[in-house]
Amino acid sequence: MLNGIGLVVILVCVFGSFLISGGNLMVILHALPHEMMAIAGAAIGAFILGNSLPTAKKAWKGVMRVFKGSRWTENDYRDLLAVMFTLLSTFRKGGATAIERHLDVPDESTIFSRYPRLLADKGLIEFICDYLRMMTVNFEDPHQIAEAMENDIERHHAEELLPQHSLQMMADGLPALGIVAAVLGVIKTMSSIDQPTEVLGAMIGGALVGTFLGVLLAYCLVGPIASKLHQVIDADFKPYSIVKTAIIAHAQGLPTQVAIELARRMTPSSYAPSFQELETALDQAKDEMYATAV
Template sequence: MLNGVGLLVILACVFGSFIWSGGKMDIILHALPHEMMAIAGAAIGAFLVSNSMPTVKLAGKGLLRAFKGDRWKNTDYRDLLTLLFTLLSTFRKGGPTAIEPHLDAPHDSAIFSRFPRVLADHHLVEFICDYLRMMTVSFEDPHQIAEAMDNDIEKHHHEELAPQHALQQMADGLPAIGIVAAVLGVIKTMGSIDQPTEILGAMIGGALVGTFLGVLLAYCLVGPLAAKLLETVDADCKPFLIVKSAIVAHAQGLPTQVAVEIGRRMTPSAKAPTFQQLETALEEAKNDPIPA
């Protein structure tokens, strides 16, 4: 919604100011189809040349992600913390035999199934299950766990950012591609140098539309979308840091509720449940027995 409003503001202000100052839209509209063909075609072609097919596919999904924003809502963070509390409590009370069935088949787990929105993030679920499963085989050194989790988070973040880097590269190249289109227009104009001044003026104006479009697309569309995707990816990686903090605190021997509270403090401030809200959710989890 906010993205759409922003685009409307850009178009209204840019073209509105042009018309208000006496500019003639017919020159832009006449040049727009062929200039856009040159710029968009060259940009897409360069994008395909410089990226692998998986990155190209992820970039398409990335654009949708940029418009939708981050997936994690306020209640999702509360659910994640409650899930961690339930898993860690089960592990501490029942040991590996109690927790392993939930880790081996999380989609069939009575614990995970209570939190469907968390369960829908398969990368995060795998991350939780893998490290809890490793702890069941005596991998319990907090420093080693923290280092291994940091490496995994960095790897995941790098992979998630691949389409964002590709879009940013496209944005960086668009002004230069706009100049290429403008130069072609100038070449065309120079081939008609014997025409009247009115015609030459319109042709030069049409050529400059290429430069205008390249800069506009770079800094008012593709660049902002790449920046929004970066923000979205960063936000969607926050749950991994929460999981890491809680599991490492658990490995250090801290009480489960304290470990989860440490995880809560890693939650983005605008979406973090309060201490009382989390305590209420944990009390409900304690009083809701897990089916055998």
């Protein structure tokens, strides 16, 4: 919704100001198809040439992610804290034997199955299970766990950012591609130098449409999309930091509820549950643990 509003504002203000100032929109519309073909075609071709097929596919999916936004909601963060509380409590009370069955097949776990939206995030569930499993084999040094988790998060984050970097490179190159299209238009104009002034003026105006489109696409479309994708990727990686904080605090021997409170403080402020809301969610998790145990 917000993305659509932004796009409408751009188009209305840019072309509206042109019309209000007395500009002839037909000059732009006449030149638009072939100028767009040159600029967009060169940009897409360079994008394909400079990126692997998996990166190109992720970039397309990334554009879709921009319009969908981050998948994480306030309820999801609260559920994540609750599931971490349940897992760590189960681990502390029953040891490796009690928690391994939940880690081996998360889809069949009575803990994970209570939170289907979290369970759908396979990467995060795998991250949680892998590091809890490492702790079951006496991976006792919290500093080693912290370093391993941080390196893992950085690696995955860098991989997720590859499509964003490729889109940003496209945005950076679009103004130059607009100049390429404009130069081609000037070459065409110079080959028709014997034409009347009004014809040459229209041809030069059409050539300058290339520069205009290159700058417009770079700074009002592709660049903002790349920037928004970076924000969405960063937002989708916040849960990993929350999980890391909870597990490291647990490995340091802190009480489970304290570990979860530290993790809550890593939650983005606009989505973080209040202390009371978290208490309510954890009480409900305790009741479900007890019901399952009985």
